[in-house]
Amino acid sequence: MSASIDTGSSYSKVYRLIEWRRYKEALEEAKALISEDPDDADAYAVLAQVFLHMDRYADALKWTARSLTLDPENKVAWYVRACAFYESGDFRHLPELIDDALRVDPREPMYFYLQANLSLRKKKFQDARTWISQALAIQSENALFLSFAAYAEALMNDDERSRELERQALRLNDESPHVFLHLGWAASQRSEHDKEAEFMKNAVRLDPENGQIRAEYLESLQRGYLLYRIFLYPIKLVRRLKPWQIFLAWFVFFIVFRPLLFLMIILYVASHWGTKLLVRYKVFGWGRR
Secondary structure (H helix, E strand, O other): OOOOOOOOOOOHHHHHHHHOOOHHHHHHHHHHHHHHOOOOHHHHHHHHHHHHHOOOHHHHHHHHHHHHHHOOOOHHHHHHHHHHHHHOOOOOOHHHHHHHHHHHOOOOHHHHHHHHHHHHHOOOHHHHHHHHHHHHHHOOOOHHHHHHHHHHHHHOOOHHHHHHHHHHHHHHOOOOHHHHHHHHHHHHHOOOHHHHHHHHHHHHHHOOOOHHHHHHHHHHHHOOOHHHHHHHHHHHHHHOOOHHHHHHHHHHHHHHOHHHHHHHHHHHHHHHHHHHHHHHHHHHOOOOO
16 A cells, blocks of 8 residues: 555554554554554554455444544545445445545545546546556556556557556566456456466465455456357457447347357357366366365
């Protein structure tokens, strides 16, 4: 995380414990700081930061609220609050919160990164590119931002630029699972499935408890089978269409090519479950359910 209290202060021990992933000890240290000064907004912000790392988002939001009550312009509290909203999936209120946070700290690149993610979720790829470019303008050598930019460029079909950003991200990557996750998505979008599987393998190695990363790794192995990719290709094309285009195409196929449409659906389902079983056998063997 880029936002922090001055590490030369009494908070440095908390940040060292966070870096070492000794979160329970970090909690105790943060609570001790609050006991020493119950009106210290920074102490509550640091406590919230520890809870954020523990994926306890409700607690993180609770203590950022306490911090901001004492100091409405506490940069760390705003930062943690924005990240907690994003990680907990509260995307509806996040844009307004980011606007407020940017008024307090207009040079925090993570806010532009979060905006880029929101744009991507809405399939506004050009907006996502603009937001992540703003993040990189502030912090150009950030592997997370570069990997996201590589994915955004792949979605915009600029494969060469995507590969260049991938190389930069790999040069700077400090073994972050989310960097490999973004690079895996970018490689998949460029139809580089061997590279995708390797990136996802690294991501799951670094964060084996993350359910999303595990699922992405298994899907990357599934896409390694040519038969599955053949039937997956029309679906990838459909995802790029607007709703009215999808409806029109479906109507035409249903009327004109009805038998072929049903056959394709059957073959796709067969290839999906067949390759899924092969992947599970490859990873877990037949004995594990």
